[in-house]
Amino acid sequence: MGMSFDKALGIHPEALKLRAERTRILASNLANENTPGYQARDMDFAASLQLAADGGHEAGEMMEASVQYRVPNHASQDGNTVELGVEQAEFAQNSSDFQTSLTFLNMKFRGLAKAISGQ
Numbered sequence: 001m002g003m004s005f006d007k008a009l010g011i012h013p014e015a016l017k018l019r020a021e022r023t024r025i026l027a028s029n030l031a032n033e034n035t036p037g038y039q040a041r042d043m044d045f046a047a048s049l050q051l052a053a054d055g056g057h058e059a060g061e062m063m064e065a066s067v068q069y070r071v072p073n074h075a076s077q078d079g080n081t082v083e084l085g086v087e088q089a090e091f092a093q094n095s096s097d098f099q100t101s102l103t104f105l106n107m108k109f110r111g112l113a114k115a116i117s118g119q
Contacts, residue, residue: 012105014052018045019098025067026091029082036078040070042090 022043032038044066051066072081 009105009108011049011053012101012108015049015101016098016105018043018048018052019094019101022094023091023098026087026094029070029087030084030091032080033082033084033087034080035082036080038080038082040072040080040082040087041067042070043067 022045025041025043029038029040029042032040048066070081070086072083073086074083075081
């Protein structure tokens with residue numbers, strides 16, 4: 001009887017990929033805080049994860065479909081839409097969520113290892 005790692009691990013590997021991509025996007029926003037005309041972006045994580053759960057979509061396809069420009073709370077004169085406080089908060093929350101997904105995945109691996117070893 002075979003075992004499917006995809007079924008055993010659930011959505012967590014895809015969630016980690018999406019969280020890593022969101023980290024890249026948010027880091028890019030932070031790096032371009034002082035770039036005139038830079039438009040801050042973010043991804044709709046829930047929509048991307050739903051596409052991953054539905055299956056049949058490549059990781060790049062899911063991310064491209066859900067990346068959107070962020071609407072600033074306060075407009076700047078140089079056209080830059082990055083708001084440092086907002087980006088830092090989103091980055092911190094995403095890091096925490098990444099760690100949570102990683103913990104769930106780690107627990108799944110430990111459970112599989114115990115099952116394989118017969119414990």
